[in-house]
Amino acid sequence: MTKGDRASALRPSLDSGSALFEEYFDRLTALVRQRLEIEQRAHRLDHLEGLKADLSELQREFGALLRVVFRYGLVEALREEARWYAAVLANRRSPHDALELLLDSWIVAIQGLVQPPQCNLLAAPLKALRAELPTLLSDTPPSAAVDAQVQELLRTLIAGDLAGARGRVRRRLDAGVVPHDLVPGLLLATMAQIG
Numbered sequence: 001m002t003k004g005d006r007a008s009a010l011r012p013s014l015d016s017g018s019a020l021f022e023e024y025f026d027r028l029t030a031l032v033r034q035r036l037e038i039e040q041r042a043h044r045l046d047h048l049e050g051l052k053a054d055l056s057e058l059q060r061e062f063g064a065l066l067r068v069v070f071r072y073g074l075v076e077a078l079r080e081e082a083r084w085y086a087a088v089l090a091n092r093r094s095p096h097d098a099l100e101l102l103l104d105s106w107i108v109a110i111q112g113l114v115q116p117p118q119c120n121l122l123a124a125p126l127k128a129l130r131a132e133l134p135t136l137l138s139d140t141p142p143s144a145a146v147d148a149q150v151q152e153l154l155r156t157l158i159a160g161d162l163a164g165a166r167g168r169v170r171r172r173l174d175a176g177v178v179p180h181d182l183v184p185g186l187l188l189a190t191m192a193q194i195g
Contacts, residue, residue: 017118018070024113029063031109039101051089051098058085062102075125079136082129086136087184103130150189157190 021028036055062085069078082099089098103126110123129136149172156164172182 014070014073014075014121017114017121020114020118021067021070021110021122025063025067028106028109028113029060031113032059032063032105035105035108036101039105054089055098055102058088058102059105062106066106069125070122078125078129079132083136084180084184087181088188100130100133103133147189149186153186153190 033056036059040052065078065081069075069081082103085102086099107123107126107130110126111119113119114122149168153165153168156168169182169186172186173179177185
């Protein structure tokens with residue numbers, strides 16, 4: 001069975017799950033936010049304390065992404081988008097458990113609020129992504145490869161040379177680096193250094 005055949009087979013079922021996801025979206029988002037807060041407190045995930053605001057924002061953004069994925073049946077695109085989240089969190093000096101926690105929180109919220117069988121349909125792509133997490137994270141470019149570029153951009157920004165900073169970013173774009181990779185690999189990594 002090809003990817004297209006699998007997507008076609010899932011589509012009618014995913015449509016009914018998508019409608020429920022839309023209906024429960026605000027409550028799902030609230031449950032995910034609560035679970036993230038409880039997990040951080042209960043398990044003393046102090047290493048994620050610096051990411052608290054980022055995790056809150058990523059939780060909302062990930063929810064918006066899921067809306068689009070479920071509404072349009074873009075389950076295959078979810079892995080690529082999750083790779084971007086992994087890159088963002090890696091450049092924020094986050095261990096892999098930040099993305100794991102985010103995925104687990106959405107899975108728990110969906111299974112806790114949406115009735116079967118739709119909860120299983122909606123949670124299945126997230127569970128598959130969760131199972132692929134080690135592979136997904138190994139696909140994420142290592143931050144050490146961009147450290148020299150990050151340090152150069154950081155020095156330029158600290159010197160107050162906005163035109164020079166723009167030039168460095170422009171040269172990376174002209175060299176063929178796509179914005180999708182440039183943002184987490186250079187801009188967010190530089191922001192993380194600034195604090």
